[in-house]
Amino acid sequence: MKFIFITIQLLIFVTAGAQKYDAELSAIVKGTIPGIIEIRHKIHQHPELSNCEFKTSGLVADYLQSLGIEITTGVARTGVVGIMKGTKPGKTIALRADMDALPVTEQTNYSFKSTDTAVYNGKNTGVMHACGHDIHTSVMLGVAKVLTSMKDKISGTVLFIFQPAEENLPAGEEAGAKLMLKEGLFDKFHPDAIFGIHSNPALQVGQIGYSLGAANASSSTFTFTIIGKSAHAASPELSVDPVVVSAQVVLALQTIRSRNFEPFEPSVITVAQIHGGIRDNIIPSEVVLSGTVRLLNPRLQDEVQKRFREILEGTTRAAGGSYRFDYRRGAPVNMNDSALQLKMLPTMERIAGKRNVQAIHPWMAADDYAYFAERCPSFFFSLGTTRPGTISGGLHTGTFMGDDDSIEVGIKTVSALVIDFLSGL
Ligand SMILES: [Zn+2]
Numbered sequence: 001m002k003f004i005f006i007t008i009q010l011l012i013f014v015t016a017g018a019q020k021y022d023a024e025l026s027a028i029v030k031g032t033i034p035g036i037i038e039i040r041h042k043i044h045q046h047p048e049l050s051n052c053e054f055k056t057s058g059l060v061a062d063y064l065q066s067l068g069i070e071i072t073t074g075v076a077r078t079g080v081v082g083i084m085k086g087t088k089p090g091k092t093i094a095l096r097a098d099m100d101a102l103p104v105t106e107q108t109n110y111s112f113k114s115t116d117t118a119v120y121n122g123k124n125t126g127v128m129h130a131c132g133h134d135i136h137t138s139v140m141l142g143v144a145k146v147l148t149s150m151k152d153k154i155s156g157t158v159l160f161i162f163q164p165a166e167e168n169l170p171a172g173e174e175a176g177a178k179l180m181l182k183e184g185l186f187d188k189f190h191p192d193a194i195f196g197i198h199s200n201p202a203l204q205v206g207q208i209g210y211s212l213g214a215a216n217a218s219s220s221t222f223t224f225t226i227i228g229k230s231a232h233a234a235s236p237e238l239s240v241d242p243v244v245v246s247a248q249v250v251l252a253l254q255t256i257r258s259r260n261f262e263p264f265e266p267s268v269i270t271v272a273q274i275h276g277g278i279r280d281n282i283i284p285s286e287v288v289l290s291g292t293v294r295l296l297n298p299r300l301q302d303e304v305q306k307r308f309r310e311i312l313e314g315t316t317r318a319a320g321g322s323y324r325f326d327y328r329r330g331a332p333v334n335m336n337d338s339a340l341q342l343k344m345l346p347t348m349e350r351i352a353g354k355r356n357v358q359a360i361h362p363w364m365a366a367d368d369y370a371y372f373a374e375r376c377p378s379f380f381f382s383l384g385t386t387r388p389g390t391i392s393g394g395l396h397t398g399t400f401m402g403d404d405d406s407i408e409v410g411i412k413t414v415s416a417l418v419i420d421f422l423s424g425l
């Protein structure tokens with residue numbers, strides 16, 4: 001009985017302790033918002049492609065320095081890392097924001113829409129924050145400002161990671177999270193945990209989504225060439241037609257997901273490019289295909305590669321042709337730490353409102369944040385970005401509209417998660 005009483009008392013004390021600062025937090029966040037929205041508009045209006053985040057990282061560095069946060073610039077080319085120490089010693093929590101934009105032409109009617117262009121893959125193209133990284137960067141800058149004002153509540157260290165080059169890079173090029181780690185980021189700072197956010201236009205402003213376990217799929221890319229024998233298109237008997245073999249292979253690859261994996265194993269195998277032939281009366285000698293594989297279960301990687309080989313080997317041999325095959329593993333599964341998630345969910349629900357925090361499916365797109373999550377316990381979650389009553393295009397499209405008001409929700413939630421995590425709740 002006495003034990004129960006003490007436990008209840010302790011629980012009340014802990015809960016009250018956590019809530020004690022909520023009003024102060026709300027007030028500080030409110031005061032922070034106008035300046036941060038101004039920064040968000042600047043970043044959104046002048047987006048920069050992967051590894052070209054010069055103005056963005058300059059802005060980030062200036063802002064952190066103005067708060068008295070110790071920074072390192074030029075991390076993994078254009079990354080910025082900030083270190084903020086609380087007034088009391090304790091654990092280290094890392095926060096990650098990505099800063100790069102995409103070669104997409106913006107089609108929104110925002111007053112701060114981007115009309116900037118850049119050369120990408122030899123072509124002139126519009127550039128847009130179509131993945132919401134301007135929101136992530138703005139949220140984490142806001143968190144830096146808020147936590148600086150609430151230093152007396154911080155027991156430990158906050159490591160701010162402003163990461164370049166999250167979006168796709170040419171195959172084999174190292175950049176982004178992987179390069180930051182290779183340069184020794186976590187060997188130097190040893191975070192006890194990491195939090196990350198991603199914009200989610202399927203959720204409304206005010207809503208937060210999370211998935212227990214995997215947050216994002218792993219991403220691998222493949223290219224294969226079907227090698228046949230060229231002939232006049234009217235004499236197929238003289239050819240080994242790589243177009244027909246390619247069609248058979250594309251369909252057979254879909255059986256990996258439908259016949260080799262358990263029905264409850266989420267996965268994607270997409271052939272995204274087929275290139276072959278030069279005119280309509282010549283059977284070509286080769287067809288080149290490429291695409292991507294997304295998995296939530298890292299143990300299936302070997303199985304996928306084995307089945308690809310078997311299908312290519314069997315199908316081309318049956319036709320009298322041959323093949324070349326290249327398979328590259330990219331970002332791993334972005335895995336949340338379930339224990340950390342369960343520990344932090346009450347904070348999230350307290351700040352955002354219980355009915356606004358919802359379990360969602362993992363996203364089959366990859367995020368190289370996964371490399372950070374491999375190194376320490378992680379909680380990566382979705383921030384609702386669509387203004388209620390409006391329609392937003394999806395991520396990576398020119399009509400994606402991430403609403404300003406999502407930033408306040410992000411700042412408040414991440415700040416509270418940091419304070420509660422470091423206070424040992
Ligand atoms: Zn993206």
Ligand SMILES: [Zn+2]
Nearest residue numbers: 131133166198
């Ligand atoms: Zn993204």
